[in-house]
Amino acid sequence: MELLKQRIREVGTVLSNEVIKLDAILNHAVDPALTTAMGREFTRLFREDNVTKILTIESSGIPIAFAAAQDLNVPMVFARRKKSLNSDTSETYSERVPSFTKGYVTDIMVSREFLTAEDRILVIDDFIANGDAARGLIRIIRRSGAHLVGVGIAVEKSFQAGGRTIRESGVRVESLAKITSLAPGRIEFE
Amino acid sequence: MELLKQRIREVGTVLSNEVIKLDAILNHAVDPALTTAMGREFTRLFREDNVTKILTIESSGIPIAFAAAQDLNVPMVFARRKKSLNSDTSETYSERVPSFTKGYVTDIMVSREFLTAEDRILVIDDFIANGDAARGLIRIIRRSGAHLVGVGIAVEKSFQAGGRTIRESGVRVESLAKITSLAPGRIEFE
Known part of the structure; x- marks a missing residue:
């Protein structure tokens, strides 16, 4: 997606050969026009998948x-990263996942009531690096009996193994921008 | 907002006289049509405020x-609840806030680059109970020199003091649904 790559070039701050900060468009501030276009691009890619x-x-x-x-007029569910007073773990699927950027392990959970065997689920996330969060969500979907349609990622760091290993497991992964290498002042796309 | 009240009656689970679970529409699963309508209602209420x-x-x-x-085609910024590897606290405003539902204290932060003295900020949140999160955001806005236009809340628990005390401090607070009392099986609106 050219618009996304252009915005990454404009606002991305390369913090190391592995970490790019995209706070201005993804992780802290959000541009509604760009984000709406990203959502539409995912629905275009998965339009035939019900x-x-x-x-x-x-x-x-x-x-x-x-x-x-x-765009699809279907519910969106966001997995929670921890238990709050309002949650009941006896009714939830939980998975433990490490986070590459955060540097620690979190538990993610989805209430059983929001994933049924009749569901056809599209997973969407902002980043994929090692793929731990996506794999955690995929494990939860498998356990629920729902069908996994595929995974849509805004920014794939394709020099890390997440996207590749999930594709190799037979899951369709679509990334709107694939970064092949990072160096201060230089962001290379596939 | 009648549609929101109707949905709260349909899906709300009263957990105690103070806690209502709205996971099906606000805190875990999201209905895009309802949420889009809530966003539009806030922009209607604050249309004249630039x-x-x-x-x-x-x-x-x-x-x-x-x-x-x-709807307004302006950036949205979400305060983060903790420091990640990608953040630099020397460039951020931070405030410590207790959470009524979570039962513990969190630090919230906003990067200075996303709040300037020229900004006119509308705060939006899903719930207000004691108002600690909103007050934390308001303190951050004041420190940045930006102008606070007002606060838009989806669900106000008006039997708790948050909305009232923030209004008494001179801030405009608009809530789409005000719950005056909670009891199992009975949700009363203003």
């Missing part, structure tokens, strides 16, 4: 997943 | 704030 629900994980995936859900 | 940015806090406020940002 998606019944979009699943993402808090927080940065939510705006893109919501924009796709608007 | 809003330049919408500020919310992760995670449940994000879809509503994003829908309002789409």
